[in-house]
Amino acid sequence: MTKANDFVRWTTPTNHLPVPYDPHQREEGATTMRDTPISKRLAVKFVGSTRPTETVVITPGTTTRELLKELNLGPGFEISDARNDVLYRPDEVIFARVADGDLLHISAMVDAGA
Amino acid sequence: MRFFSRWFCGAVAPRKVMLVSIPAGAVRRDETSLAQQRGWRRRGKHYAGPFATPHGTWLGRVEAAGDVFRCYVKDPPIDIVSRHEKWPCFSRDTPDGWWRINLAVSPVDRDVSAVILYVERLLIESHRRAGKT
Numbered sequence: 001m002t003k004a005n006d007f008v009r010w011t012t013p014t015n016h017l018p019v020p021y022d023p024h025q026r027e028e029g030a031t032t033m034r035d036t037p038i039s040k041r042l043a044v045k046f047v048g049s050t051r052p053t054e055t056v057v058i059t060p061g062t063t064t065r066e067l068l069k070e071l072n073l074g075p076g077f078e079i080s081d082a083r084n085d086v087l088y089r090p091d092e093v094i095f096a097r098v099a100d101g102d103l104l105h106i107s108a109m110v111d112a113g114a
Numbered sequence: 115m116r117f118f119s120r121w122f123c124g125a126v127a128p129r130k131v132m133l134v135s136i137p138a139g140a141v142r143r144d145e146t147s148l149a150q151q152r153g154w155r156r157r158g159k160h161y162a163g164p165f166a167t168p169h170g171t172w173l174g175r176v177e178a179a180g181d182v183f184r185c186y187v188k189d190p191p192i193d194i195v196s197r198h199e200k201w202p203c204f205s206r207d208t209p210d211g212w213w214r215i216n217l218a219v220s221p222v223d224r225d226v227s228a229v230i231l232y233v234e235r236l237l238i239e240s241h242r243r244a245g246k247t
Contacts, residue, residue, distance in 0.1 A: 041134070045144075047147065047148045047227045047228065047231050048147055048148065048149075048221065048223055048225030048226075048227035048228045048231075049147060049223070049225065049227075050145045050146070050147060051145070052142070052143050052145050053143040053144065053145075054133055054134075055133070055134040055136065056131055056132065056133055056134065057131070057132045057134055058130060058131050058132075059129075059130050059131075061130065062130045062131055066130050066131055067131050069131075070131035070132075070133065071133075074222075076221075076222035076223075077222075080231075080235070085234070085235045085238050085239075087235070105231065107148075107221070107225075107227065107228040107231050107232075108221030108222050108223045108225060108228040109219055109221065109222070109228075110217060110219055110220065110221055110228050110229055110231075110232035111217070111218050111219040111232070112200045112203035112215050112216060112217055112218060112232075112236070113203060113216065113217070113218025113219070114202055114203060114216060114218070
């Protein structure tokens, strides 16, 4: 059965983003390409600064590095999931790992070592 | 020709990431840093406060020494953290339960919140791995 929102989703070119926001649209349980959203809206909080939380829309194939670049941040920063504190690698395709409406944390890179 | 095709492809290629502006009049979002949210206090170059995780809260201390940070945690769950691969970076600092975590990479923006987040993540990872085994 075709939902009304599918028509909007599949007739909107990706260069006309942002697409209409549907908070219930999830990639979980998607069995076909048709069920996979063409964009995801995320809230990005800057953990260590008073810079206000930004809202970003990402498209399939977006990597962590590309998201940081758009936010004018260099390689000294990292992105983690606010829910479960999972850290994303710089070259990781973040689109596949997040759900629409997720909150991400951005912080400066820290590592323990001898 | 190659220059033209590159320029053309770059011009029409859709952007992968787009910033969305907040409508005027919308409720302002939280702008406090993690250190403020956790209630960390600053005294000169010393910071003190809790490392809060879903598994418990541990007292912490961070000292700024130039570009690097010295990080301490009081009475960490040694039996759990000792299974983490970063355990060799822990060293007992004082006999009253303070342990130092040796940081190899300090935050480029010199913000203590990144250190707090890192230690909290380390403690959560340790508990998660201990729960699996």
